[in-house]
Amino acid sequence: MxxxxxxxxxxxxxxxxxxxxxxxxxxxxxxxxxxxxxxxxxxxxxxxxxxxGKAGLLRALFDEALQQFRAHLAVTPGGDSLDDLVRLALAYRRGALEQPHLFEVVFDRDTPGLASDAALAPLREFVERAIKDDALRPDIDPSTAALALWATVHGWVSLQLRGLLPPGAETRFEDVLRCVTAGWAPAQRTL
Missing domain, CATH: 1.10.10.60 (Homeodomain-like)
Structure with a gap:
């Protein structure tokens, strides 16, 4: 038996x-x-x-936190690829602010590169779509743009979670994102 x-x-x-x-x-x-x-x-x-042991439990926690983080980044593309990039960044920030300790687990320095892949893959996909839609210049490298956006969003979120943003700055997050993407906009055609 x-x-x-x-x-x-x-x-x-x-x-x-x-x-x-x-x-x-x-x-x-x-x-x-x-x-x-x-x-x-x-x-x-x-x-x-x-x-x-505890290391295995922490790994399981990382896996669960990463799954929840990816769920926050499940933004369905709409009609405007630049707006989609902003919505994705807003979703990233919202997920971090709603569950800051899980965000910490995902981006703990002892975790593997899965976290950066989870953050960069959707950004790269949305940047590629924006380039294809002529919303961003065709000479933009999608990987570089995704990395720049991630650095902007993750840096902002990290500062906000630690209370290091200047007073009132949290209301300007979307404006900052639009400033960054505006630098990659195609030149206006003149007739």
Whole structure:
């Protein structure tokens, strides 16, 4: 007769959900295995059995946070490719401000390049579309433009989350994005 599985998928999901709640509320430093296990009615042995320890749990948290971050970036293209770029940047900012601790998990310096790929891929796609639609100059390198936009958006969000923006600046985010993209606009034709 097979032994019943004590540490099953339901417990794994419960531990992960509780860990996400704790990180969302108090940040990664507040995550303690003993208190997490106690909150889920189990022992730290379950965490080690299901995740291999705290590092594995943090990796699972990263995967979940990255999935949620990607969901924020699921912006459906509309009729104006420049407006779409702005909407994508606004979605990035909104996701970071709504769940700053998950944003921190995604962009923790110990995580692999998956986070930058998750941020850059949609930006590059939208920049390519804007070039194709003649909304941006054809000589613009999509990868470079996407990187510049990401640096602008991520830098802004990082400053805003740390309270380092000048008073009232948070209302000018969209204007900043439009200034950046205006620098890549095609030259106006003269007749």
């Amino acid at each position: 097979a032994r019943p599985k004590v540490h099953d998928e339901a417990l794994r999901n419960r531990l992960l959900d509780c860990a996400l709640e704790r990180v969302c509320a108090d940040g990664v430093p507040a995550l303690r295995l003993r208190s997490l296990a106690a909150e889920c009615g189990t022992s730290t042995t379950a965490v080690y059995s299901l995740f291999g």
